[in-house]
Amino acid sequence: MRATKLLETGDIRTVEVPVPQPGPGEILIRVEAAGICGTDRHLYKGEFPSVPGKTLGHEFSGIVVDGGDTEFAEGTRVTCDPNTWCGTCDQCQRGRVNLCKRNVATGIHRDGGFAEYCAFPASKAVALPEDLDPLHGAFCEPLACTIHGMDLGAARAGERVLVIGGGVIGLIAVQLAHLAGSEVMLLTRSPEKQALGLETGADHAVGTEEAFRVLWPDGADLVVECAGVGETVAVAPKLARTGGRVVVLGVLPQGDHVPFEPFDLLFREIQLHFSFLNPFTHGRAARMIAEGAISVAPLISRTISLDQAAGAIAAPPPRGEVRAIVVPDQI
Ligand code: NAP
Numbered sequence: 001m002r003a004t005k006l007l008e009t010g011d012i013r014t015v016e017v018p019v020p021q022p023g024p025g026e027i028l029i030r031v032e033a034a035g036i037c038g039t040d041r042h043l044y045k046g047e048f049p050s051v052p053g054k055t056l057g058h059e060f061s062g063i064v065v066d067g068g069d070t071e072f073a074e075g076t077r078v079t080c081d082p083n084t085w086c087g088t089c090d091q092c093q094r095g096r097v098n099l100c101k102r103n104v105a106t107g108i109h110r111d112g113g114f115a116e117y118c119a120f121p122a123s124k125a126v127a128l129p130e131d132l133d134p135l136h137g138a139f140c141e142p143l144a145c146t147i148h149g150m151d152l153g154a155a156r157a158g159e160r161v162l163v164i165g166g167g168v169i170g171l172i173a174v175q176l177a178h179l180a181g182s183e184v185m186l187l188t189r190s191p192e193k194q195a196l197g198l199e200t201g202a203d204h205a206v207g208t209e210e211a212f213r214v215l216w217p218d219g220a221d222l223v224v225e226c227a228g229v230g231e232t233v234a235v236a237p238k239l240a241r242t243g244g245r246v247v248v249l250g251v252l253p254q255g256d257h258v259p260f261e262p263f264d265l266l267f268r269e270i271q272l273h274f275s276f277l278n279p280f281t282h283g284r285a286a287r288m289i290a291e292g293a294i295s296v297a298p299l300i301s302r303t304i305s306l307d308q309a310a311g312a313i314a315a316p317p318p319r320g321e322v323r324a325i326v327v328p329d330q331i
Helices: 038-045 134-153 168-179 191-200 209-215 230-239 262-267 282-291 306-314
Strands: 002-008 011-016 026-035 059-066 077-080 117-121 125-128 160-164 183-187 204-206 220-225 240-248 271-274 300-304 323-326
Touching (some): 011 306, 026 077, 026 134, 038 306, 059 117, 077 134, 077 282, 125 134, 125 282, 134 168, 134 220, 134 282, 134 323, 160 168, 168 183, 168 191, 183 209, 191 204, 204 209, 220 230, 230 240, 230 262, 306 323
Parallel strands (some): 160 183, 220 240, 240 271
Antiparallel strands (some): 002 011, 026 059, 026 117, 026 323, 059 077, 077 125
């Protein structure tokens, strides 16, 4: 079978490898769709710790072709929660599984979904409906991470929620805030992504902080940072109203620093949260995707074959792209 492997930093290739055999507690999945995430590009560039020789791809879904020793029936469509927590470290014991010291991430520490087949722990697979569009299952993982962020931010009906950054995470946050009954504004620079925000649930879309302040001069009850750049993380608390809340989902390179004014945060009692991964949210995400509660189709910019995957990961995303989906069946 073909698989797209990160052989070492800066060297990614689609190569011929044996079909994996499911081990104890594992199923074999024929991958139908796997999303290319910013993390895959960080892994390629060496900006995120990687394990040489692993198949990338941590946002994927497919069909069970071998249930192994598990109860999964062949033919079941599943989405894969890539994070396998150890369950025994002190963080897991406290229920803080996303902070597990021994998390094994499929697509980083073990072979992932940019492949025709993937052997995967059954305990981390969640069934999806037979009639679901196969591409939609690839959105469960980014949705699960965004659900965790929105849980921390606790958007309420009638509140004003500002989402910064119109990538997949931001456009999903827009939809979750809209579903919560909040008034939603998307702040992202490109007109194409502003238009997508308005199409998927934002009440307003702007390209600058100044334009935000014209519409909401008192600030937002909740600011959800989904751009992952220093300037937007720094500005997020300033755009929250007095007594407001901020959730940072965006990932900045290790070692980066961002200026905050503690006096301002204290005297306005801004709550500042950081949201990491998807603790106990993958099942909720799968349910929302299965029910069509999240509008996924507008987030798919293009589908590509496995042979095109290496090049797509090595290159920056084309302007306006939200998600490229690798479809191993595609020639
Ligand atoms: P993405 O596709 O890169 O989207 C981020 C968007 O932010 C870009 O499309 C860009 O759109 C916008 N942006 C960049 N600079 C901006 C600025 N100065 N002002 C306003 N908007 C700006 O990334 P993604 O896949 O949606 O992920 C978003 C972030 O979440 C990334 O940092 C990712 O690593 C992180 N993430 C975190 C978790 C977690 O568990 N916390 C999980 C998954 C992903 P414009 O060109 O329109 O500005």
